[in-house]
Amino acid sequence: MRSLSLAVAAITVASLAGCGVLPEGPPPLPPTFVPVVEVSARPDGLVTSTDGFTNVQRISMRVRGNTCTQFINGSAWVLNENTLITNRHVIEGAQNLEVTSYDGRDYTVTSSVLSTVVDLAMMTVDAEFTEFAVISADGPEIGDQLSIVGYPNGDRLETNTGRYYASVPDTLDNSPDFVYAIAAASRPGSSGSPVANQLGEIVGVLYAGDEGENSYAVKLSSLTVFLEDTSTHKPNPFVCN
Structure with a gap:
């Protein structure tokens, strides 16, 4: 999508350049001008602030x-x-x-x-x-889209989104609790990432992933007890x- 947008922008600039004389530009802004940036909503429903981050x-x-x-x-x-x-x-x-x-x-x-x-x-x-954080009052429902936000490999901040598809036993930590299974990839360094619903509320904590496209998170109920x-x-x- 971004590459397509850039390509369209390049075509537009090229067509304007072929028009000959450019129109006169707008007058300079006063030194006291303060821009107003509207808060926007991302496609996944999470609200961004004026700096573009959720x-x-x-x-x-x-x-x-x-x-x-x-x-x-x-x-x-x-x-x-x-x-x-x-x-x-x-x-x-x-x-x-x-x-x-x-x-x-x-x-x-x-x-x-x-x-x-x-x-x-x-x-x-x-x-x-x-x-x-805003912690959700309720856990997710099967089929909900969840976002995992962290620093894979200790590198840049990254957000991965996937569907919560099952509640499964915690076989890695020998815990009596079940964990969320999410259809989203995760890598080393992502452990501890917040898992959020589409309102930006925390519903769990990422703790593991497999070699495929699946991640596992400590459930909201377990987090609440802790x-x-x-x-x-x-x-x-x-x-x-």
Whole structure:
């Protein structure tokens, strides 16, 4: 679609150039002029702001750090003024954790806790965010389109959209909970990404993908328990043997 638009624009410019004398341009704008940019709706229903990014994209963060043996990268999202959510397997046993926003701002993680039940973790950072997640009151229905917003391979922010097609057992994490199966590709580094419905509300947290075009996310019900029941939290110490 974008290539087609550029091609049409090029043809239009060429035809104008063949018209001979160009009409006189408009007068210069006054120095006090402030442009007004209308908020637009994306085809997937998510509302964008004046900078062209959705709320879910603006609250998505890239995670970096290291364990005793390797560097790690993943994704996370802003829960409130100074708290982020990611996966347990992303940050367990890690130190020197930092998160980076979509527009390149870096924040240092000061503490973190892990879930004892599902693949979730919570990080506290040295920041006061002014924009954070809107968590849905209800989980998705089979057939709903869901968006996964994160940083695959620790690279640029990316949004993938796919259909939620099944609730399946969590065979990777040995959790008693079921997880969402979504027909959308994901890659290493995407773990911890927010999963949003078409209203931009968070309904889950990506934690795994297969070699095909399928991703798996911790369900809203599991996320709610983690957020509300601190007895499911445990410290995340950094220990090297």
